[in-house]
Amino acid sequence: MDSDQLGIGFVDALRDDRFEVMRADALRSLLIVGVIAGALFLLLKKKLSENLVLVIAGVVILFDLVSFDMNYVNSDDYVTASEYDNAHRKTPADDIAMKDAQAGDHYRVYDLLLNPFNSGRAPYFHKSIGGYHGAKPRRIQELSEFYLFDDNGIAPIGRENIEILSMFNVRYVIDTEETGYVAKENPMAMGNAWFVDSLKTVSSDNEEITGLSELNGNQLAVIQQSQKELLDLTTTHADSTASIQLVDYDTQRLVYRSSNTQEALAVFSEMFYPYGWKATIDGSETPIARVNYTLRGIKVPAGSHEIVMSFEPQVVKTGSKIMLGSNIMLLLIILGGLFYTFKKDS
Structure with a gap:
């Protein structure tokens, strides 16, 4: 045929x-x-x-x-409880990478046992970068292809991409060696947020993504001119005692405590998403800018402050109001029908 x-x-x-x-x-x-x-x-x-x-x-x-x-x-779409509980096999390296999280720390894991951007294994056990989803955030995809992949697939970890992993607060890298599975700790992980000491200002996405090759811990942040103007930011300085600590973590609300002797740009190891995330400093709303191509940045004045980031998308508020109005109308119709029926029977 x-x-x-x-x-x-x-x-x-x-x-x-x-x-x-x-x-x-x-x-x-x-x-x-x-x-x-x-x-x-x-x-x-x-x-x-x-x-x-x-x-x-x-x-x-x-x-x-x-x-x-x-x-x-x-019934074909369901599995037994044992199959669900053992969807992924946990290794000794996973136990090592999980121990700090069990103590209350918040960080991410980079899992090289499988393709970290096309596998659900790491997110099953850890907060991770990558994972599998049919729709991936465009900037994360571009950044990973630029720094974390090469012509042969997953790129080996080197000076440039360890800075990328560090700004995503990757504390452990899970890999294999001759001795078996290993969890390598990354001493350069930046934490949940940090102040930066200098800025590299660029004018385009291409300049911003290539500028990340100059990152050196908390010494530098790369920001586009438009985002810098959004923050009304002229300079930044982080002294040796400057700090930001994540004190309360929820998927829709993050609370930080900060301390710095001078006004500075704070970078947060969270994906920049302008449609719903809001930030306040001591209760007053402040703009969030995109820095380092994918992360969030806020201008923080000198002193000690409470910084709160909360997810409050307008579409949810609008939908809630419509749903409330619809429920009230439905209730009035039902009550009106009952009243009419009762009056008619009387």
Whole structure:
């Protein structure tokens, strides 16, 4: 059979399959319409009571929902509890990388046992960079391809990409050696946030991503001119006693305590996302800028402060208001119907 014949056969099989699906759905719909129509006909003939017709309609609706949903979620989509609990095998290296997190620290792990940006193994046990999802943040993808991959796949860890991993607060790198699985601690991990001592100001995304090759711990941050103007930032200075500590962690709320003798740019090891994240310093809202191509930056005045970042997307607020209004309208309609029925019966 040549390729043309194979193509025609495939199309014919696909057409037949879709016809069978359409026929089955049409028969199911016809059955549902027939049952409902029959119940209404018997109601008009006073052979059935209103309550019984409502019960029949409810059963038919439930049957329709369940039978349709079973096409997408059924017993084949579930696994046993033991399969779920052992979806990924934990190694001794994972135990080492988890010990600080169990003590309350917040950091990330870079797992080289599999492709760290196409595997769900590391996120199963750790806070990690990478992981698997069909839709990846564009800037993370670009940054990883630029610094963490080479022509042969995952790039070996060197001076440039260890700075990238460090700004993402990667404390442990899990890898294999002749002795087995190992968790290598990264002494350069920057922590959850830090003050920087100098700025490299650039004018484009290309300059920003290439400028990251000059990172040297907390000595430098790379920022575009537009983001610098957003913060009204002219200079930054971090003295030897400057510090920022993450004191409360939640997926939608992060609380930090900071101390610095001079005004400075604080860099936070969190993904910059302008659609919902807000920051306050001692209760007063302050803008968040994008620094180091992917991270968040805030101008922090001299002194000791409480910095709070919270996720409050406007779409959720708007949706909540619409839902509240809809629920109130539905309640009023129900109460009005009950009042009308009671008044009519009286």
